[in-house]
Amino acid sequence: MASGRVVDLVNLTADDIHWPDIVAALSRLARFDGATGNCFYVVAQHCCIAHDHAGDDPTARLLALLHDAHEGLIGDITTPTVALLQRLDGAVGDDAKGLVDFAKRRIDAAIFAAAGINATHADTYRRLIHALDARVMATEIRDVLTPSHRPETWGQLAAPLTTRIKPWGADKAAEEFAARLGLYGIDGRGL
Template sequence: MNSPHMLTFSGRDYLPTQMVPADVDVEDVAHALSLICRFGGHTEVHYSVAQHSLLVAKILEDQGAPVEAQLAGLLHDAHEAYIGDIPTPIKSVLGATWHDLEADVATAVRRALDVTSAFHDWEDLIKYADRVALATERRDLMHFDADHNIPWRLLGGVTPFHEKIGALGWSPQWWADVFLDRYEALRSAREAARLPHAA
């Protein structure tokens, strides 16, 4: 493998520009997301993409979304385990090159984790839950002052989640384990829901 490649936590080599489903391991996803900071690290404490993903899944559960939507919500940023979490304002500067790379990697990861259809079916609901999580994180983790800071247009009309973000002092490994536990619970619930019901 002579092309620019990366090495995962589990010891797998992969090409970010040629990602395939076989490259994906959910334990790599959980480990990496638990160590990647949201907002480029500009939160009051370490707050990871894994924590954000769990919050999105919790918001979807609170909204009464089906388990397949909750699972897709938990995994909506799973591709960032392989290409990092680039803050949205920077993504807009990087343009089509980044957009295309992110889309290709996300497609491979979602196929590997069997959530492609759920993303298609529940995309709008997941995106809204993501914005609710963003509003909640800004409220609970950042020094935002509506009277002095630039408004976040993306959050216009979005109300933060009714629960405050808690359990902030745990280690990244703890959050990786919580992420995996939630993944397994939702995946099992989804598979049970797919079974034909007895007459």
């Protein structure tokens, strides 16, 4: 971690979550494995956009902000990578996608607990957050990615947001993500 901390991902607890490390990692972690044309667009900004479009429910907004926080610990396992793992499932005899999802949920449970959210309660928002994430991704495809020579690769996309995305860069993304954490009494700056 940026702070020098080491965590045991297998036995992760809420006490292991150091918010400044999450902020640092997400603000430096490129969305789409960095395949964003001529800009640097990071997971922290993606999460802030989701937060800002999650409506008025504070729990929904916080969950939208944290929906990819596990990536601060395990990286962004991209959709094409998950698709590759799914295709290889039969060859290795395991449920690779299920394993990735299980790992993310375990890490999410520790992160949510550190944020004061019960993981079971968070499950009630899963569909809402998934739909919002799909809209943000459709917006990113429109605004941040170089147009694809094979647009069918994306399949049927959700309706994009009406606002346009202008990439912030790492420093502003860290500031903005930490500021949003602060709205919920979470110190993302380590002050």
